[in-house]
Amino acid sequence: MSLLPSHMRDFMVVPVCHDIQVNGQTIGLHDSGVLWWPEESTLVVADLHFEKGSSYARRGVMLPPYDTAETLEKLAAVIDAFDPARVIALGDSFHDIGGSDRLPPAYRAMLTTLQLNREWIWVTGNHDPVAPVRLCGETVDEISIGALTFRHEPSEGINVADGEVCGHLHPAGRVRRFGRSLRRPCFVTDGSRLVLPAFGALTGGLNVMDKAYETLFERRRFSAFLLGENRLYPFTASRLIAD
């Protein structure tokens, strides 16, 4: 376990993953919150929410304007560590439709650099239903590769979508121990479907015990992988508590 205070260790990425099976495919879950699929050299990241700060500022709520920079730095570190041939941004990559247009030049340049020499796929989300402007990459509503299908919002129903990988919900898990409770972003899966945690710097989480998950996973028949320091903490649903 790292002894560095959390604000100094954030951008150090060790490309070691926790391997799981989804719809028969072996994929890696990483403690940064991304999915790594070595067979396809594909990295998947959900809910980046770039320019969330400026989106709020437009409404008079002056959140710190550092969210895009922070999300980008974290993403750059992950991409550096895995060097993927393909990146899939799983929707809500920008907090609103105008977000990609507002992206300050320095960050646009940084993002463009990250896109060099690799395939980049923007999956549309409810926050960004259209293709981002002045950026490389292909925009799709969903994409299937091998046994997996990547889309932003999970489709309704249990066991209806084998191999679905999605985001949208910002899953977070809460555990209690010794009278104290702790809440972390997490991956959720039942082996057939996988929901990724939100990657963006100012994105909150929705507890996996919330009703919203009842239509996706059979009650108490799923696992959550809580993000920790250089590792993931697996829990069965029965060990998790609601907010």
Place this chain on the structure above:
Amino acid sequence: MQTGLLPPRFQTWFQSRGWSPRLHQLDLIGKLAEGKSTLLIAPTGAGKTLAGFLPSLVELDTEAQRRKPGSAGRKGVHTLYISPLKALAVDIARNLEAPVAEMGLKIRIETRTGDTPTHKRQRQKINPPDMLLTTPEQIALLLSDPASEQVLSSVRTVILDELHALVTSKRGDLLALGLARLRRIAPNLRTIGLSATVAQPEDLQAYLAGQPDPEHRALADLVEVKGGAKPDISILDSGERLPWASHTARYAVEDMYQLIKAHRVTLLFVNTRSQAESIFQELWRINDDTLPIALHHGSLDAGQRRKVEGAMAAGALRAVVATSSLDMGIDWGDIDLVVNIGAPKGASRLAQRIGRANHRMDEPSKAILVPANRFEVLECQAALAASEDGDQDTPPLRKGALDVLAQHILGLACAAPLDAEETYDEIRSCETYRHLSREAFGKALDFVATGGYALKTYDRYARLKLDQNGYWRIANPKIAQQYRLNVGTIVEAPMLKVRLVKSRAEGRRTPVGRGGRILGQIEEWFIDQLAPGDTFIFGGEILRFEGLNENEAQVSRSKAQTPMIPSYQGGKFPLSTYLADRVRGILSTPQSWQRLPSQVREWLELQQDKSRLPDRNGLLVETFPRAGRHYMVCYPFEGRLAHQTLGMLLTKRLERWGARPMGFVANDYALAIWGLGDLQTMFTTGHLSLDTLFEEDILGDDLDAWLADSSLLKRTFRNCAVIAGLIERRHPGQEKSGRQITVSSDLIYDVLRRHEPGHILLEATWNDAAEGLLDISRLGELLARIRGRIAHTPLQRVSPLAVPVLLEIGREPIYGEAMESILSEAADDLVTEAMGK
């Protein structure tokens, strides 16, 4: 007597009641007539409220007499009365009706609180009453209205009730800023402060006065009524065994019951909600005569509280168990005994509580102190001695908070475009912000306009914009709406409703029903730690937690005898510096021990024999082995908050030195740290130095490192961010599942610390924590005091004095375990169960 100050109809009224005006009441009329702002310090029962209102009643009456018949009345408010409690404002308005009617005065008195309907507020703007009774938040709202100048420029007198209580919080800061604006609108206004006895009257006198010169402190006049009869205070002489470390005082319940039986009406004060619950329940368990005994605390349903208050005023109750929710204000009628259960915490705090008994100032109030454990006996003894000497220990005046300043600046801009320099001068014209630097003001203004970030990307979204004439204006009317929703400085901890439902215990498979009765509200963090089936105490009953349903905690009645979840949470107030010093004084002077109960005396003698006694200015540090661990216990007597901070810092330092500490626990008197390293040998061989361990530089880097991760600071940050208007208040009815959309203040805090550590909100957070949660200033004083005076006493076993704090282990949360290790431990033994592996 200067009764000439009183018009004839007032004199007649006093005579008709068989009263004569009191000297201080006339004094106040005289002071106000000379245009002087005045602080009135008087004990309860001295006719303080009437004294505050008399000058205005006289003035308004004189004015009305001079007016030609048939001419229009005055336009605009003459007197503002501001109270910390809206119930108090309403109560006072009712109490004024009688004298005004009896004297036949043509004076219109109205209240304005959060409950006042919109149409009435509108009417008050168009046709203002002569006297408006209201709260600090309403003053802020009024002042943010573009019409405020018209309504308030006529104000001649502002009466501030319970001033001693108001000035200790951010509400006092908000009010100070409001007064500064009022003075600008109505330059001739005079203030009257009504206060209980305080340690530093000058602070309040300065608060009441306008401060034209930032270098020199101006004072309002002072009228002081020397305090009637001395209260009759004693410590309960119980035949029962005094507990070592309990907080419930359950041992003395039979004594309390006998006291209730022997008096007409008894008020029993406790420090926390859970103590109130516990005592109330214990009293009813033995209430064979079914005496009407009630419970009153802030978490109970408002309707239920009003019922208790009504019954109390009607004389239908024999006793009320209450927290500080009953500390203030409203007259509860004929209380002839106050019982203070647990630690008094401060001499002035105790005096104010005792003042609740017997509202006739020439008769002594009667009070009995019930210590819950042995250390509290010492504290009670110290408080008793302080009362005999008439000493006070109210805190010094606060420095105005930056988050409140930001809120106020936005309010001013909503009222009218503002000039930066004029506004800066206006703000410095109140004592609370007299020392505000131009730079800090600039930062606050910048924050309000664009968030105050070094990275200037939000200029085009600015909330305030500079116009061609150099005035700051709000960018659009929506900003004013946002301000109105956010006004005020009280940020409620997130609460859940407690709803009574049918139990699904004992295998019954009925679904948890809806529509049961709401019992009150409870803090969300408390419910967070419960699992379905856990029992806890609330509203005087033992309840079983059934589960959460949206924003409700569903509970059922339990037949359990004792609750499973011990709910003692240390009181909000730490032991005052003054009382702590007195307690150390008692400990180090064995001659003074004959006033103590024999059990306590023997305990101290044993300590003297087995170890040694803490002296008045130094620090006693004991080390001993116990059950395979090594303990270090020290006795700073600086209050739980300062001890917790010290515990965090010492364990960090010991860890770095390789002494392998594992955890610590703190109470108001002592701090215990334990670990695997043999601290005793390290200290005696000189391998580690105690002097270096307690060096003052511990408040530097170690503190910073710890704070980076501290959840304590995140909670403080949230409050500051809400008050300053960075994040919106959570209003009732907002869905919990909205959480992924709303931005968590924890995330904002992390981002700010990394990217802009000098941001004004982090500064505000730090200031709050240093004074409140972490008590850094007090810790600094301690470290300075004990320098070169640390006495290490190596022992073979635990000392008598160390027993109470060691018994806290398991009751109080233990610190020192990294959060990450909790996860790790919870996950590791469950890893095999995890699916997908």
